[in-house]
Amino acid sequence: MSENTEHGTHSRGFYVAIGISLLVLTSVTVFAAFVNLGPFNPVVALLIATIKATLVVLFFMHVKGASEKLTAAIVVAGFFFLAILLTLSLADYLTRSWR
Amino acid sequence: MHDSQVITVEHEAHNPALLHHFADAQQQKNAASLGMWLFLVTEIMFFGGMFCAYLIYRLKYFNAFAAGSQQLSIGLGAFNTGVLLVSSLTVVLAVKAAEDGKRKQLVTYLILTVVLGLTFLGVKAKEYAEKFEKHHVPGPTFQFTETFNDNGQVIPLQADEIPHAQLFFAIYFAMTGMHALHMIIGCGLFTVLTVFAWKGHYSPAYFTPIENAGLYWHLVDIIWIYLFPLLYLISRHR
Numbered sequence: 001m002s003e004n005t006e007h008g009t010h011s012r013g014f015y016v017a018i019g020i021s022l023l024v025l026t027s028v029t030v031f032a033a034f035v036n037l038g039p040f041n042p043v044v045a046l047l048i049a050t051i052k053a054t055l056v057v058l059f060f061m062h063v064k065g066a067s068e069k070l071t072a073a074i075v076v077a078g079f080f081f082l083a084i085l086l087t088l089s090l091a092d093y094l095t096r097s098w099r
Numbered sequence: 100m101h102d103s104q105v106i107t108v109e110h111e112a113h114n115p116a117l118l119h120h121f122a123d124a125q126q127q128k129n130a131a132s133l134g135m136w137l138f139l140v141t142e143i144m145f146f147g148g149m150f151c152a153y154l155i156y157r158l159k160y161f162n163a164f165a166a167g168s169q170q171l172s173i174g175l176g177a178f179n180t181g182v183l184l185v186s187s188l189t190v191v192l193a194v195k196a197a198e199d200g201k202r203k204q205l206v207t208y209l210i211l212t213v214v215l216g217l218t219f220l221g222v223k224a225k226e227y228a229e230k231f232e233k234h235h236v237p238g239p240t241f242q243f244t245e246t247f248n249d250n251g252q253v254i255p256l257q258a259d260e261i262p263h264a265q266l267f268f269a270i271y272f273a274m275t276g277m278h279a280l281h282m283i284i285g286c287g288l289f290t291v292l293t294v295f296a297w298k299g300h301y302s303p304a305y306f307t308p309i310e311n312a313g314l315y316w317h318l319v320d321i322i323w324i325y326l327f328p329l330l331y332l333i334s335r336h337r
Contacts, residue, residue, distance in 0.1 A: 009195055019188035026180050026327075030173060033332040041336060045328035052184075053321045060191045061317045062310075068129035071136055078140035082147040086154060093155050 010059065018059050025052050116305035128307060135311040139318045142281075146322050149274050153329060156270065160263035161334075166247035166256050167267030168333035170235060172226065176331040179222050180323065186215035187320045190313045197306035202299060205309070209293040212316070216286040223279050230268070237269040249334065271330055278326060281319045288312045 029048045037044060058064040063072055114124045121127040157164045193208035234242040243264040246255045256264060292312055295301065301309060 009198055012192060012195065015188060015191050015195070019184060022184045022187075023181055026177060026184065029328055029332070030177050033173075033328070033335040036336040041332075041334070042328075045332055046325075049325050049328055052324050056187060056317050056321055056324070060187050061314055062194075066129075066132075067125060068133060071129070071133060074133065074136050074140060078136075078143045081140075082143055082150075085144070085147050086151055089151050089155065090158075094158070 015059070018055055022052050022055060114304050116307075124304070128310075131307045131311060132314070135314050139314060142318055142322075146274070146277070149270070149277070150325070150329075153270050153274065156263075156266055157329075157333070160260065160266065162247065162249075162254075163256060163260045163263030164267045165249065165334035166243070166245055166260075167235075167264045167271070168331060169247050169335065170233070170245055171271070171331045172229070173331055173335070175222050175226055176327050179219050180327045182215050182219045182222070183320045183323050186212050186219070187317055189215065190316050194306070194310050194313050197296070197301050197309045198303055200303045202296065202301075205296050205301065206293060209289055209296055209309075213286050213289045213293065216282055216289070220279060220282055220286070223275065223282075227272075230272075235268050237265045237272065241265050241268070247334070274326060275330070278319065278322055281322075285312075285316050285319055288315070 025048050029045055032044050032048070033041065035041075057075060063075055066072065117124050117127060121130065189208045189211040193205055193212065196202075196204035196208055230236055234240050243256065243261050245264075246253045248254075289312060292309060296309070
């Protein structure tokens with residue numbers, strides 16, 4: 001094909017399969033919400049959400065297999081700084097004594 | 100003037116979309132992608148601030164947040180999540196169609212994306228209308244007399260926790276409202292792209308706007324992927 005293809009674009013079937021996986025994971029999230037897992041309910045919900053987000057970033061946003069490796073570094077850096085924001089803010093608020 | 104027998108290794112002037120400060124078309128594409136990702140990182144931090152606020156107040160006022168969350172419709176929320184996920188699929192298929200040079204397919208997928216985006220916004224409008232009717236909108240009209248379900252026990256909210264329920268709804272409207280604004284912008288973008296695609300502006304040699312608008316749409320979808328469980332699914336087990 002043209003000399004511009006940096007990586008083999010996946011087939012339509014592959015993208016549809018990823019899409020179906022995302023929908024299945026959404027259903028799992030909803031069903032898991034009704035199961036009593038105690039303190040692990042939000043953990044499971046966020047874990048599944050992270051898996052979904054990872055699938056979207058890697059395959060729908062073409063980060064996996066991209067010819068420019070810097071893209072992946074910037075994506076990771078973005079979420080890393082978000083982690084700093086959340087972690088350090090919580091470290092402040094969770095170590096205050098509530099009234 | 101194009102001479103197809105010229106060796107394409109050194110001078111890729113054959114691609115009319117190539118700007119000459121780039122070494123080749125691939126590098127130009129990568130630069131455009133990278134620029135878009137840098138913007139998306141700022142969006143992650145932008146919504147991240149609101150997620151941080153949500154997190155801190157949820158930990159502090161869990162009961163009020165659970166009560167507020169149980170007032171939201173899981174059915175509508177889950178349906179909207181599905182709509183956005185399918186729209187992300189149509190976006191990636193649109194990019195693929197552009198890359199393969201299939202104009203009609205490209206236009207079809209772009210139109211589908213806009214339709215799904217508008218569907219999402221329509222459901223959101225219905226949800227907001229319900230909130231207005233129940234007086235769950237923060238402000239002078241706010242009333243919260245709901246009970247919440249905690250492990251099968253139906254518990255009314257204490258009087259001093261009602262402002263905290265109002266806080267939940269303030270965060271709900273702020274985050275979903277800002278998300279909806281991004282959806283509106285996305286729908287506008289994709290409508291413009293549909294018109295240009297129909298006019299034949301895009302080809303396998305140049306479809307960068309489709310790809311970059313696609314990145315934006317995917318990020319807005321990812322934000323909703325996190326918003327749905329955090330807002331709609333607090334303490335739903337019985």
